Amino acid sequence: MARIRRVVVVGFDGLEPRILERLLANGELPAFEPLRAAGGYSRVATTLPAQTPVAWSTFATGTNPGGHGIYDFIRRDPQSYLADFSLNRFEQKNAFLPPRAVNLRRGETVWEVLSKAGIASAVVRCPCTFPPGDLRGRMLSGMGVPDLRGGLGTPSFYTSDPSARPGESEHLIPIQLNGGPVRTRLIGPRHPKTRADIEQTMTLRSDRPGRRVFLAIEGTEGELVADVGRWTDWVKVRFKVGLLQAVSGMVRFLLVGLDPYVELYASPLNFDPAATLVYPISSPPEYAGDLADAVGTYYTTGMVEDHGGLNNGRFGEAVYLDQCAQVLAERERMLQHELARQRDGLVFCLFDTPDRVQHMFWRFLEPDHPARRAAPVTGFEQAIEDHYRACDAILGRVLAAVDPETLVISLSDHGFTGFRRGLHLNAWLLREGLLALKPGVSPGEEAGEYLKNVDWSRTKAYAVGIGSVYLNLRGREGQGIVAPDEAAELSGRIADGLAGLVDPETGSVAVRGATPRAAAYSGPFAAESPDLVVRFAQGYRASWTTAVGGVPRDLFEDNIKRWSGDHIVDPELVPGVLLMNRPFQSQRTRLIDLAPTILAALGAPRGAVMEGATLLS
Numbered sequence: 001m002a003r004i005r006r007v008v009v010v011g012f013d014g015l016e017p018r019i020l021e022r023l024l025a026n027g028e029l030p031a032f033e034p035l036r037a038a039g040g041y042s043r044v045a046t047t048l049p050a051q052t053p054v055a056w057s058t059f060a061t062g063t064n065p066g067g068h069g070i071y072d073f074i075r076r077d078p079q080s081y082l083a084d085f086s087l088n089r090f091e092q093k094n095a096f097l098p099p100r101a102v103n104l105r106r107g108e109t110v111w112e113v114l115s116k117a118g119i120a121s122a123v124v125r126c127p128c129t130f131p132p133g134d135l136r137g138r139m140l141s142g143m144g145v146p147d148l149r150g151g152l153g154t155p156s157f158y159t160s161d162p163s164a165r166p167g168e169s170e171h172l173i174p175i176q177l178n179g180g181p182v183r184t185r186l187i188g189p190r191h192p193k194t195r196a197d198i199e200q201t202m203t204l205r206s207d208r209p210g211r212r213v214f215l216a217i218e219g220t221e222g223e224l225v226a227d228v229g230r231w232t233d234w235v236k237v238r239f240k241v242g243l244l245q246a247v248s249g250m251v252r253f254l255l256v257g258l259d260p261y262v263e264l265y266a267s268p269l270n271f272d273p274a275a276t277l278v279y280p281i282s283s284p285p286e287y288a289g290d291l292a293d294a295v296g297t298y299y300t301t302g303m304v305e306d307h308g309g310l311n312n313g314r315f316g317e318a319v320y321l322d323q324c325a326q327v328l329a330e331r332e333r334m335l336q337h338e339l340a341r342q343r344d345g346l347v348f349c350l351f352d353t354p355d356r357v358q359h360m361f362w363r364f365l366e367p368d369h370p371a372r373r374a375a376p377v378t379g380f381e382q383a384i385e386d387h388y389r390a391c392d393a394i395l396g397r398v399l400a401a402v403d404p405e406t407l408v409i410s411l412s413d414h415g416f417t418g419f420r421r422g423l424h425l426n427a428w429l430l431r432e433g434l435l436a437l438k439p440g441v442s443p444g445e446e447a448g449e450y451l452k453n454v455d456w457s458r459t460k461a462y463a464v465g466i467g468s469v470y471l472n473l474r475g476r477e478g479q480g481i482v483a484p485d486e487a488a489e490l491s492g493r494i495a496d497g498l499a500g501l502v503d504p505e506t507g508s509v510a511v512r513g514a515t516p517r518a519a520a521y522s523g524p525f526a527a528e529s530p531d532l533v534v535r536f537a538q539g540y541r542a543s544w545t546t547a548v549g550g551v552p553r554d555l556f557e558d559n560i561k562r563w564s565g566d567h568i569v570d571p572e573l574v575p576g577v578l579l580m581n582r583p584f585q586s587q588r589t590r591l592i593d594l595a596p597t598i599l600a601a602l603g604a605p606r607g608a609v610m611e612g613a614t615l616l617s
Contacts, residue, residue, distance in 0.1 A: 004582075004601045005405040008339065009348040009594075010398055011059075011126075012391050013052060014355030014567060015412035015577050017043045023388055031396030035410060035579045042586035043575040046414040048520050048533055049467055050571045052355065053087055053105075053143055055413035055591055056127040061107035062595030062610030066523030068107035070128055071530060074465040074547060079478040081451050083464050083549055085152075087128055087144040087302075092192075099192065101131045101279050103144075106525060108607050110595040111135050114346055117604040121346040122338040125331065130302065132283035137342070139283045140291060140334070142350055143302040148189045148239075148249040148269035153303050155268050156187055157314050158204070161261040167312030175262065181205045186217055188239035188269060189247050198239045198247075208258050215253065226255040226264065231323060234297045236272055248275035250297070256315050265314050271300045295333040305356040311562050317380050320360065324353045325390070332394050339401050346598060351394065357387045358416045362565025366418050370558035399581075407601050408581045413591060415574035419559050419566035421503060422543030423510050425463035425534065426451075426551040432497060434461045437551060447551040454551070457481065461494060461531075464549040466568045467542045468530035469494060469514065491516040491531055498534060503556050510540040510556070512570045523609075535570035542568070584615040 023029050024036065035041075047055045047065060049072065057070045065071050075086035092099040105128035111121040115136035123129065125142035132139045147153045156171040157164075166172040175182050182204040187197050201218040214223040219238055226232050232253045238246045249269040256263040271281055274289035281300055282288035292298060304327050310320040328351060335349040361383045363369040395410055402408060429435035430443060436458035437447055447453045451462055456472060456479035463469050471487055474480035482490060495514040503510045514532045521529045534542065544561070545552050567574045578589050584597070593612035599605065600614035 002404040004407045005344050006342070006402075007346050007407045007409065007598050007601050008398065008402060009346070009598070010335070010395060010408070010410045011056075011348070011350040012354050012410065012412050013350060013352045014358055014414060014416050015388070015391070016358070016416040017575060017577050018415070019385065019388060020577050023385065028385075028389065029392040031392045031399055032410070032579060035395065035399065035408065035581055039580035039582045040584055040586045041577070041579045042584075042589045044411060044578040045588075045590040046571045046574060046576050047591060048515060048535070048571050050414040050567050050569065050574045051466065052352075052413060053127045055576075056143075056350070057105050057107070058591050059413065059594050060105075060109040060111075060126060060128070062110065062592055062607055062612045063107055063523060064521055064592065064611060066521035066526035066529065067609060067611070068105050068128075069525035069528055070105050071528070071533075072465040072468055074468075075528075076464050076470060076549075078470075078476050081454070081456070081462070081464075081478065081549075083450055088130055090150065103128065103131055103133070105129075108609070109133075110598050110607070111137070111139070111346060111348075113595075113599060113607045114602065114604055117602075119345045119602055119604055120342065121348070122342040123346070124334050124338060124349040125352070126348060126350055127302070131280060135283060137345065138287045138338075140288060141281045141302075143352070145271070145281050145300055145302040147301050148247065148271060150190065153268035153301050153306075153308065155306065155309055155314075156266040157309075157312075158184060158264040158266070159261055161263070167308070167314065169308055170312060170314075175204065177206070177262065186237065186251065186266070188237070188249065189241070191241060198241060200237055200239060204262075204264070206258060206262055211258060213255055213258075213262070213264065224253070226253045228255050228257060229319065230254070231326070234270075237269075247278070248272040254309075254315060254319065256319075263314070265306075265309055267306060268301055273298065273300055291334060291337070294337050295330070298330045298334070299327060305353060307356055307360055307563065310360055313375075317361070317377060317383070321357070321380075321383060324357055324387070328353050328390060328394070332397070335394075335398065336401065339398065345602065351391065354387055354391060354412070355416075358384055358565045359563050360565075362416065362418050363562070366420070366564075369418060369564055370420055370560050371562060371564040374558075374560035375562070406581075409578070409594070409598075410580075411578045411591075411594070412576040414567045414571075414576050416565050416567050417538050417569060417574060419541045419564060420539040421506065421510065422541055422557050422559050423501070423503075423534075423536070423546070424543045424550070424552045424555055424557070425467075425469060425546045426549070427553065427555050428498070428501070429461050429463065429469075429494075430551060431555070432494075434494070435459045435551070443551050443553040449545070449548045449550045451549040451551075460490060462549070463542070463546050465530070465542075466547050467534040467536065469532040469534065471531045473531075487531070488516075488518075494532055503540070505556060508539065509537050511535065512537050536568070538569060538573055540569065541566050580615075583617040585617060586615075589615055
């Protein structure tokens with residue numbers, strides 16, 4: 001067997017073993033099959049919870065979440081109880097210093113260990129790498145990179161329909177047609193001091209016979225042409241934030257339709273990869289621009305695919321799949337660029353799109369899915385399998401580009417299942433007498449979101465995020481009432497109450513169990529974790545309302561969103577997949593074993609606190 005000089009990791013976020021195995025058995029994956037034949041295949045145990053930022057952080061550090069501190073997309077401030085983004089934060093020590101981004105994923109990563117050993121890495125779009133740290137080699141940050149406004153991604157929707165109402169997490173901008181050019185605005189970043197929106201004037205001129213519109217944005221040259229049903233090229237825009245300061249971003253548009261109303265969708269504002277000096281998205285900082293020069297302009301936000309536009313019904317499934325195909329091709333260009341130049345060490349590239357396609361198209365695998373009943377659409381029953389075939393083609397081109405001294409690892413961080421019904425965890429806690437609302441406030445709309453009407457003097461537990469339950473612990477929470485010596489008993493009581501919880505409408509078990517912190521996590525950051533993590537049964541998940549701290553009246557609701565598949569259930573139900581072109585120990589593979597495996601393959605010492613073991617035979 002040839003020695004290993006290079007390890008190439010091709011990550012496909014969310015590949016589901018049942019689908020992959022069926023396609024393999026049918027001979028429909030001509031690249032995955034020889035990879036399996038050369039080294040092996042196994043399902044791989046994921047993390048608790050089975051969530052992308054949690055799982056890939058465990059992949060990178062070789063530790064359980066207690067060793068890297070990422071437990072969910074959302075965390076809460078224990079003093080204020082307010083929900084916050086858990087992957088990074090922005091801080092400003094004083095008014096005279098610019099704000100800076102802080103990565104909240106801790107722990108030593110596999111590429112940091114390799115750097116100490118003098119071995120270079122090229123890491124493309126791994127989650128929880130914003131802002132990127134120093135390494136020997138190159139890194140382009142992945143999930144966690146915000147849009148220009150500092151959020152996960154806020155698009156704008158321009159419409160002449162007077163009855164239109166805003167969708168979730170979007171700007172709705174009405175336009176009035178008067179036979180001539182329409183003057184409107186492009187909403188940019190927030191002002192760093194006043195937090196007011198900074199805007200640029202935009203002019204829209206429609207050409208109905210040509211089925212297009214012309215867009216002119218102040219400060220840019222010429223007009224941008226938007227044709228019906230097609231994404232435009234990127235246009236770069238500068239927003240002035242001060243006397244001598246400006247922020248550069250870029251946006252692309254989709255003209256949804258012209259009749260009977262003009263409907264124009266604007267993507268979230270992405271960082272310009274050639275001008276991201278305030279908040280670098282790559283290491284070294286100039287790498288992002290160099291990569292754009294080599295492969296073309298690319299999306300920079302952490303959540304690239306515009307699932308919000310599809311969820312809100314701003315455009316259809318075909319348009320979304322077209323964008324996903326563009327993103328997939330964009331990412332492959334990055335990977336092939338690095339394969340050609342990085343002949344030793346580690347090359348890592350993550351393709352997020354399988355996860356996004358399955359989130360939005362799982363309903364087509366289940367004819368009776370509530371989302372299918374709510375908005376009947378046909379013609380996309382093969383979309384997920386077609387996407388697996390597209391991933392297989394990418395893998396095939398990787399295998400053709402590597403030499404015998406390259407270890408190829410292809411894996412997913414978790415699998416997938418349907419999300420049919422949501423459980424309102426705060427409603428369950430309210431029913432059990434563990435959460436109370438302020439006097440006179442009723443559950444439901446009146447209770448609001450973000451736990452704002454919770455009576456903390458009578459509340460022992462609350463939920464925020466996707467399946468996280470916290471105790472209102474005295475000395476930790478701002479208005480805690482649970483004594484520390486009562487915490488273990490209360491956690492056990494909640495876990496017992498949730499385990500086996502039955503959905504009365506379907507008769508199905510909705511919750512398989514709830515794992516207390518002590519049984520789930522260990523390490524220097526375990527104390528930051530939720531007190532319990534709920535393990536949902538197949539078809540169930542924490543409700544959308546639970547994620548933002550709502551307290552509805554009922555316990556369950558149908559999930560009628562196009563976001564119809566998910567993976568934040570009991571991790572035993574959604575293992576990932578693992579294939580290598582060298583023999584490996586496939587009896588009990590875990591995501592936590594990958595970092596030690598990569599280090600062993602390259603002859604580097606194991607990380608000091610890594611918990612996994614090498615899988616190489």
